[in-house]
Amino acid sequence: MIKPISKLSTASYKHIAKPILFKFSPENVHDATIKSAKLSSKIPPLKGLIKASWAYQNPILEQTIDGIFYKNPIGLAAGWDKDALAAPLMASIGFGFTEVGSITQHSYKGNPGTRLWRLPKSKSIMVYYGLKNDGVDVITERLKKMNISIPLGTNIAYTNSPTCNDDKSAIADYAYSFEKLANIGNYFTINISCPNTYGGQPFNDKERLHKLLTVLDDIPTNKPVYIKLSPDISQKERRDIADLAFEHRVHGFICGNLTKNRQLAQIKDINVPEQGGMSGKIVQNLSDELIADMYKYSGGKKTIIGLGGVSNAQDAYKKFQAGANLVQLITGLIYQGPQIVGQINNDLAEILHKQKINNIRSILKNY
Numbered sequence: 531m532i533k534p535i536s537k538l539s540t541a542s543y544k545h546i547a548k549p550i551l552f553k554f555s556p557e558n559v560h561d562a563t564i565k566s567a568k569l570s571s572k573i574p575p576l577k578g579l580i581k582a583s584w585a586y587q588n589p590i591l592e593q594t595i596d597g598i599f600y601k602n603p604i605g606l607a608a609g610w611d612k613d614a615l616a617a618p619l620m621a622s623i624g625f626g627f628t629e630v631g632s633i634t635q636h637s638y639k640g641n642p643g644t645r646l647w648r649l650p651k652s653k654s655i656m657v658y659y660g661l662k663n664d665g666v667d668v669i670t671e672r673l674k675k676m677n678i679s680i681p682l683g684t685n686i687a688y689t690n691s692p693t694c695n696d697d698k699s700a701i702a703d704y705a706y707s708f709e710k711l712a713n714i715g716n717y718f719t720i721n722i723s724c725p726n727t728y729g730g731q732p733f734n735d736k737e738r739l740h741k742l743l744t745v746l747d748d749i750p751t752n753k754p755v756y757i758k759l760s761p762d763i764s765q766k767e768r769r770d771i772a773d774l775a776f777e778h779r780v781h782g783f784i785c786g787n788l789t790k791n792r793q794l795a796q797i798k799d800i801n802v803p804e805q806g807g808m809s810g811k812i813v814q815n816l817s818d819e820l821i822a823d824m825y826k827y828s829g830g831k832k833t834i835i836g837l838g839g840v841s842n843a844q845d846a847y848k849k850f851q852a853g854a855n856l857v858q859l860i861t862g863l864i865y866q867g868p869q870i871v872g873q874i875n876n877d878l879a880e881i882l883h884k885q886k887i888n889n890i891r892s893i894l895k896n897y
């Protein structure tokens with residue numbers, strides 16, 4: 531049963547917090563929320579109160595995947611806590627795991643001008659940050675000092691810079707961050723899908739990805755390695771990437787990133803900016819298809835973290851049905867508030883009980 535305080539939080543977010551927050555620019559709200567989350571993470575009684583109000587626990591939601599124990603399958607996706615400023619708070623909110631980044635070798639202030647827009651009719655966010663982050667040296671030192679009680683993913687990409695727009699320097703950039711983070715956190719995400727302002731290309735292409743993975747294979751780490759894919763890649767690229775995963779140290783896929791497809795029927799807003807990728811309900815179906823394809827092409831032998839438009843237990847359930855082991859979200863938090871994490875876990879546990887299923891993996895549809 532959902533805690534009464536969580537129900538109250540839903541109503542307060544919808545009728546009070548969201549109308550106020552949505553009056554300000556999305557980036558200012560993002561920065562302010564990160565600041566307050568960082569502050570809250572340093573006040574133990576407040577963390578305890580947040581946990582008591584929102585977090586939900588049930589052994590039925592527990593899983594061990596690639597040697598990592600997860601108390602529940604709902605994680606915070608990369609991009610919200612880019613610089614690992616608020617990671618210790620995520621367990622209190624009720625997340626089963628959290629991912630920081632994308633992190634690159636060198637720091638980058640982000641693309642000039644506006645780089646975040648709300649698409650409220652489509653329940654989506656348009657993102658054009660361009661891999662803004664403090665750089666791996668700073669973030670590594672920050673993470674070393676943190677006590678994060680849930681599994682931590684470290685998401686790496688290559689620096690968005692005019693000096694890093696050819697394959698050789700991009701691969702060296704990834705390798706630098708990989709080595710720095712080899713013993714920090716619990717799993718790696720290799721973000722091959724992020725758009726790059728300075729002419730660098732995503733690593734979707736078979737030969738280029740093979741080159742990148744060959745270099746990463748030689749860097750020692752005990753962390754599983756997942757590749758984060760764009761939902762816009764072709765069927766051939768999906769098959770090639772699944773095949774490559776068996777030739778290299780790749781334990782699975784994160785499906786998926788933002789879509790740049792401006793033709794989708796799910797886009798209900800007018801005046802959609804030309805630059806950037808879209809999250810939330812716009813990308814949801816594409817992401818479910820990507821999960822199903824990667825599950826099929828890898829014969830169900832690789833881990834899949836599914837994300838894109840998850841805002842309730844049914845959305846998460848569909849991703850588990852398609853082949854995901856875990857799910858993540860960001861946009862659901864923005865449109866519905868942080869209490870949805872505990873609510874999704876609560877509702878998932880109820881669905882499992884009703885269906886007389888005793889673990890998340892059994893949701894998987896038979897393909």
Ligand SMILES: Cc1cc2nc3c(=O)[nH]c(=O)nc-3n(C[C@H](O)[C@H](O)[C@H](O)COP(=O)(O)O)c2cc1C
Pocket residue numbers: 607608609610612631632646655657659661685721724758786787788808809810811813837838839840858859860861862
């Ligand atoms: C504000 C914002 C920033 C993001 N930044 C990153 C990023 O730096 N690296 C990354 O791999 N994905 C990034 N993403 C993509 C998300 O991790 C996720 O793949 C996408 O938003 C779909 O999930 P959602 O619909 O639950 O938001 C970002 C998304 C948002 C909304």
